[in-house]
Amino acid sequence: MGFTSFAFFLFVPAVLFGFAVLPGRWRVAWLLSASVAFYASYGVESFLHLVFVVLLAHGIARRIEGAGSEATGRRFLRLGVVLLIGALGFSKFGDFALAEVARLTGTPPVQTGLTPPPGFSFYIFMATAYVVDVWRGQVGATTLAQTALHLGWFPKILAGPIERAGTILPQIGKAMRASPAQTALGLQLILWGLVKKVVIADNLAPLVDRTFEIPAYAPPMELLISLYFFAFQLYCDFSGYSDMAIGLSLLFGIVLRENFRRPYLALTATEFWSRRWHISLASWFRDYLFYPLCGNQPVAVRQHLALLTVFAASGLWHAGQGYGVGWAFLVWGILNGIYLSVEKMLRPAGRRLARRFPKVIGSPVVSVLRVLLTFHLVLITWAFFRADTIGNAVLVLRRIAEALPELASLVFRYPYTTEQALGAGLIVALLTIEALAERRAFIERMGAWSTAARWAVWYCGFAALLLLGRWGDATFIYQGF
Amino acid sequence: MSRAGTPIEPDTPAPDFRPGRIAAFVAVAVLLWVGLFAGSEGLMRHLADENPVYRIRAAPTDGSDWIVLGASHAMPLDFQGFGDEIARRTGQSVLNLAVPGTGPLYHRFLAERFFASHRAENVLVVVDSFAFYDRQWNEDRFSDRDLLARTPLDAPTLRLYARYLRHGVDPRGFLDYATGFSKINNHDRFEPDRWEAEENFDRTIRPSAHADQERIAYLYPEPPDVAALARYLDHLVALIRDARAAGAEVVVIKPPIPERFAALLPGEDDFDAALTARLGAEDVRFHDFTEALPDPGFYFDADHLNRQGAETFLEEHLGPLLIGTDAGGNRDAGETSTGRER
Numbered sequence: 001m002g003f004t005s006f007a008f009f010l011f012v013p014a015v016l017f018g019f020a021v022l023p024g025r026w027r028v029a030w031l032l033s034a035s036v037a038f039y040a041s042y043g044v045e046s047f048l049h050l051v052f053v054v055l056l057a058h059g060i061a062r063r064i065e066g067a068g069s070e071a072t073g074r075r076f077l078r079l080g081v082v083l084l085i086g087a088l089g090f091s092k093f094g095d096f097a098l099a100e101v102a103r104l105t106g107t108p109p110v111q112t113g114l115t116p117p118p119g120f121s122f123y124i125f126m127a128t129a130y131v132v133d134v135w136r137g138q139v140g141a142t143t144l145a146q147t148a149l150h151l152g153w154f155p156k157i158l159a160g161p162i163e164r165a166g167t168i169l170p171q172i173g174k175a176m177r178a179s180p181a182q183t184a185l186g187l188q189l190i191l192w193g194l195v196k197k198v199v200i201a202d203n204l205a206p207l208v209d210r211t212f213e214i215p216a217y218a219p220p221m222e223l224l225i226s227l228y229f230f231a232f233q234l235y236c237d238f239s240g241y242s243d244m245a246i247g248l249s250l251l252f253g254i255v256l257r258e259n260f261r262r263p264y265l266a267l268t269a270t271e272f273w274s275r276r277w278h279i280s281l282a283s284w285f286r287d288y289l290f291y292p293l294c295g296n297q298p299v300a301v302r303q304h305l306a307l308l309t310v311f312a313a314s315g316l317w318h319a320g321q322g323y324g325v326g327w328a329f330l331v332w333g334i335l336n337g338i339y340l341s342v343e344k345m346l347r348p349a350g351r352r353l354a355r356r357f358p359k360v361i362g363s364p365v366v367s368v369l370r371v372l373l374t375f376h377l378v379l380i381t382w383a384f385f386r387a388d389t390i391g392n393a394v395l396v397l398r399r400i401a402e403a404l405p406e407l408a409s410l411v412f413r414y415p416y417t418t419e420q421a422l423g424a425g426l427i428v429a430l431l432t433i434e435a436l437a438e439r440r441a442f443i444e445r446m447g448a449w450s451t452a453a454r455w456a457v458w459y460c461g462f463a464a465l466l467l468l469g470r471w472g473d474a475t476f477i478y479q480g481f
Numbered sequence: 482m483s484r485a486g487t488p489i490e491p492d493t494p495a496p497d498f499r500p501g502r503i504a505a506f507v508a509v510a511v512l513l514w515v516g517l518f519a520g521s522e523g524l525m526r527h528l529a530d531e532n533p534v535y536r537i538r539a540a541p542t543d544g545s546d547w548i549v550l551g552a553s554h555a556m557p558l559d560f561q562g563f564g565d566e567i568a569r570r571t572g573q574s575v576l577n578l579a580v581p582g583t584g585p586l587y588h589r590f591l592a593e594r595f596f597a598s599h600r601a602e603n604v605l606v607v608v609d610s611f612a613f614y615d616r617q618w619n620e621d622r623f624s625d626r627d628l629l630a631r632t633p634l635d636a637p638t639l640r641l642y643a644r645y646l647r648h649g650v651d652p653r654g655f656l657d658y659a660t661g662f663s664k665i666n667n668h669d670r671f672e673p674d675r676w677e678a679e680e681n682f683d684r685t686i687r688p689s690a691h692a693d694q695e696r697i698a699y700l701y702p703e704p705p706d707v708a709a710l711a712r713y714l715d716h717l718v719a720l721i722r723d724a725r726a727a728g729a730e731v732v733v734i735k736p737p738i739p740e741r742f743a744a745l746l747p748g749e750d751d752f753d754a755a756l757t758a759r760l761g762a763e764d765v766r767f768h769d770f771t772e773a774l775p776d777p778g779f780y781f782d783a784d785h786l787n788r789q790g791a792e793t794f795l796e797e798h799l800g801p802l803l804i805g806t807d808a809g810g811n812r813d814a815g816e817t818s819t820g821r822e823r
Contacts, residue, residue: 006653184496455506459513466517466665 001041002475003244004198011038012248019252027176028145031153031252038154046117054148056083057127061134061141073135080131088124091116092319118479119158121317123151125284130165132288139165146172155248159241159478161259161280171254178253188443189247191461194469196240200426202470204233207419208386215392220403221414223396230386231379232427234477235263238278241476262434267370269339269377285310304341311337318385318481328393332384339377518661522634525664529631529674533578534638537595544600546573547803550588550720551607552618553678554736555579557786558799560682567795571803576601580628581676584612585713586619589720590645596727597637604724606717606733610752611700613713616649624654629663631674681781683788688741688777696783697745705748714759721763732802733760734768737794738784740775773798
């Protein structure tokens, strides 16, 4: 039951109706039942994975809180983290590792056939954060129903945001209700998320897929177009899901954290990764991996190593059985880690430059150039994200680089297809809206408009969904990770 | 109003959710939908003249000599004006209602739709075994978005669609047809409704074992299912009875296919036995033309007649059948009669 499926459009009003008519004390149970029904639609195996993680996280959190000594609590924490991350690692790499062992030892391969269910990584990350936060004393252990709803909350179970227990648990209880303002904002976010997913991402996807299937034979111009398109396909696919998750949660009075903040307008790679792209994952890695790796008194070398480790871990997370073993993801992660590390090294020089030439460095032209540079640096890494293998990613980049002198002259006389023109138009529209929202949130702007103008925006959204949307049961890219 | 993911500020003005305003908002949205539906329907009617429902609506109500029901193998009989050629040579008016990838349930639906408003002297049903084994060629075709996007809306078809829900048709298909969703959302809305294979009608295929295997794998994704065969034979029989009730005579044929392709068909003997038994019980004429044109030179792809094949088929088999001068035939001659002759 995907977010864009017909069943989901019946499911959500049904859940909302029950939520509205049931007394407060039944609401948690109702939402938990709805979440179970939603996730069980992905198969009993998926549901059992969730049950395992919920019981494990809940049990470990209880043990930590009830531990008589710090040492005992720490032992339970370690056990919990090892089991949770171990389960994720095994489900992603178990069969690959077993096959490698069999190959190296010359024994017959043994395969478990285990693959991570949709969204497995996301609730594992949330469960791990919950256990650590209980250990740190940032949250108290909760009831089983609260833990289950926190981890299994249907709007975010497939691809986040990776919400913290400390922010979501206090919202789960008898008093749950959505204010009119939350309802309006929630509906707007759902509409915007749908537009991003079915109008933009899913219209770009077929063009990208076609070219990346034949990287050796596709014309370099097609490769370049597809690489640009993939950057926006991935963004709209993932952030569209996040917008819908946040919007759906608001309909029930649950506020989730912002997960994307117009990432392609970032001035630096550091800003892109820390404050604009998949923010909930970035902060998860920061709080549960980067800071522990850096220690209390971080030295520069240790920070750089920690950065590279974090990004390598992020790359490894993207790899695995869910999306192919895909070592290219590791390259993708390390490349981004290198960007951030280099930026960190250049930061003092940048500050000196900004002090010396404040007008130039702060000028709009330089800002635009920095945005373009950052975007293209990230774009290079997307080749490794999208290509099947490292070799194919290098091939795509090499063929584009070799053809660059000709591509510049081809731009204005290339026989673009209607689909490409539509894709480009959608990207321009998206960037225009995001550039406007950078100064003031689009939703805030709308608040100041007349009713007719606001309604017109809604109807334009509906019309875009109806006329241009690619409907079906398309999955979200990140639910496979 | 605050941005996504941040709490709503306490001083955020509450939106106006008065019932009247909600009703007005919804009413405008419905009007927008209706406008888009009307526009899409109008555009589709300019471009979708190949759709069988469109053809039924455009056909003279006072009667055709023949209507043809079938899947893609019946379509070359109307490629590039070949239907007019058939009419010219036989003197019979023929309305071809074949749709690629459809089976007996969809053919029954089209027959019912036709006889709801039209008359015909005869019905020619072109059967393929693949269409009797899988719901993807039958129930699922009623929800096929490409087909829905090209099917004009009218009251008789809508009523019929609703009635077919009892045959296992997905209600979403009915809802789609009624609301025009697939028409509004049609990404090929400016493309004419032509099966691209029609462009190959004058070509001749170079035989390819790989292409044959691929085609077989596409048509028979699962091993033949005996229960499905019985169910879809029931629909074929129901079609025959409906047509007879409307005063039409029914002839069932198996279309010609290349010899090497025929050899690959799974469970064809069992299909033939079941089909002939059911048609025999209904006293229906049946001609098996499977082996009538074994040479691959008569086909533009793995299994569809090209112009030369269609002309030869018309000359030697179909023409006599349509004008009633065929002998009824026997299996040795590539024809089998399981029932009475016309």
